[in-house]
Amino acid sequence: MAEEKQGTRQNRKQAICRKAQRRHSNFYERCAHWSFNRSGEIEPIRWHRERLVLAGTALLITALSGFIMPAWASAMRPAPTPEVHALLPLALPKALPSSITSPTVDDWQVVRVQPGQTLSDIFNARGLGMADLQRVMDAAGSAKSALHSIRPGQEFDFLLGSDGSLKGFRFDQDQASRAIVRLDGAQPTLAIQQRDMDLREQVAHGVIRSSLYAAGDQAGMDAAMVGKLADLFKYDIDFVQDIRVGDSFTVIYDDIYRDGVRYGQGNIIAAEFINQDKRYTAYRFKKADGSYGWYSEDGRPIQKSFLRIPVDFTRISSKFTAARLHPILGRMRAHKGVDYAAPSGTPIHAAGDGVIKYHGWERGYGNFVVIQHDKTISTAYGHMSRFVKGQHVGERVRQGEVIGYVGMTGLATGPHLHYEFRVNGQQRNPQTVTLPKPEPLPATQMARFKAEVVKPQLARLTELDSRIRLARASTPANHDN
Structure with a gap:
């Protein structure tokens, strides 16, 4: 029974194929040679219509879904809610009056004092004259004492207008304070700034x-x-x-x-x-x-109580000795002091506190000073090029105070200080004497x-x-x- 049914199906398929071949005879005549089988007998192509219909339907559905689904998704999206902005009242800062707008920074010019310069030289170099300097001195009041003597390296600040006129001047009143003179107002002003x-x-x-x-x-x-x-x-x-x-x-x-x-x-x-x-x-x-x-x-x-050496020297040119050949006299004689060679003009300092006992020219010593320190001790300084102005016999001097300058007056072959240390009028070796x-x-x-x-x-x-x-x-x- 099963064999009969299978035979019936086979006959039916063959009938359908013969019918399709008759219907499309032209196609079969053109394409009958399309085959990978190169043998003499070519098996005719079999068509399965059901399968072709199913494949075409699947392709059509896939293509349509690529266009329909995005449109459907957009259509289903809810309409956007318009964004609402709330306006809040804010208090704005009040505009500053034009009189108190942000201040401008003054452009102070810093000038450093060079060796040999005077304050008038510095003013002239800035295009300013003696009248400007006098205005500063008048406005500085008690602070102007700091301007009476200036030193190299000291700094002064100038504030100049666009036309080159002097608007302000700053200087150190002392180590911890600065004086500021302003000349750009109705009246000159002075301010002291603490550092x-x-x-x-x-x-x-x-x-x-x-x-x-x-x-x-x-x-x-x-x-x-x-x-x-x-x-x-x-x-x-x-x-x-x-x-x-x-x-x-x-x-x-x-x-x-x-x-x-x-x-x-x-x-x-x-x-x-x-x-x-x-x-x-x-x-x-x-x-x-x-x-x-x-x-x-x-x-x-x-x-x-006493300086061991009262001058900045370069070398000892002659020591204290009981017998020395004098370089000028050419004979042996005691040298009752120490000679300190130094450039001419080197300051000579008082070895200790005392009173000037002698001040003037002394044979052999040239310009000569003797200082009495107490009842027993005195010191002597010879061959000075010059004395300090204003000093005289009877004047009290302090240790380290300048009393004269190195020279070669009297019997001397080169600039040096001849220094003596005397006890009860007798010379002692300054290098070895026991100082009190x-x-x-x-x-x-x-x-x-x-x-x-x-x-x-x-x-x-x-x-x-x-x-x-x-x-x-x-x-x-x-x-x-």
Whole structure:
């Protein structure tokens, strides 16, 4: 029964194919040779109409969905709600009156004083005259005393109008305040502005390899501070002859800052100097009268009663001796002083406080000054090129005060100072004579000095020295190959 049904289906399919071939005979005649079978007998192509219809329908649905679906999605999207903006009233700032609009910045021109310049030279260089300078002096009032003597490096500020006229002038009244003169109003005005001053502590340590100034520079100190260190110990150390390689120093000092910018060096607070294995110390201390001084650890003033050397010299040209061949007289005679060679015009300072006993020309000595310090001690200065004007016999002078200038008057072959130290009228060797020690601080001040100054500062110096020695010990030694 199943075989009969299968035969019936086969016959039906064949009938349908014959019918399609008869209907489309022209197509079959043109395409009958399209076949990959190259054998002699070509099997006719069979068509399955149902399958073709289904495939075409699927393609049509796919194509239509690509166009219909986006349009449908857009149609289904809800209409956008219009955005609503709310307006809130805000209070606007009131317009500033034209009289108080933002101020313009004054264009001050800063001028630095050059060596040899005067204040009138500086005004002339800005196209200003003596009348402008006089207006500034009149308006400056008591502050004008700072303008009477100016120094190189000092700064002055000028405010000039578009036509070159002077509108303002600024200058330092002192270290902590600035005077501002304004000339652009109905009347000249003067304002004093206080500066923000600040002290910042510094610490330096140096070892001398070639010179004191080179060691100070390597330690971060400027030349002015190195000079203060030398001035502090000049009573005990001859910085020309006594300095040796390996000498060292440690200094605690202040730098001055003004308005946040370094202004200059301050004071030495504490210092230690090792010279030829001998230790010298100095501590700054405020005394009972409010003044400051520097004292050694035993409370004695660093400033001795006498300067060991009263002139900045280049070399000792002749020492104290009982017998010397005189360079001019040509015969042996005692040289009862020390000759310090220095350029002509070098200032000569009083070795100590005293009264001028002799002031004038002395045979062999040339221009000659003798100062009496107490009942037994006097000092003498010879061969000066000139004296200080106004000084005379009987006038009191202070230690370090200039009394004359190096020259070669009298019996001299070159510019130098002949210096004598006399005790009861007898010359002594200034280089070796025992100078009287200054009196120590009174007992009440000594206790405060030890507790408030020496103890804390000595501890700091000792700690610094320990750190330095430790650093040196941990540094590998350099070995020559």
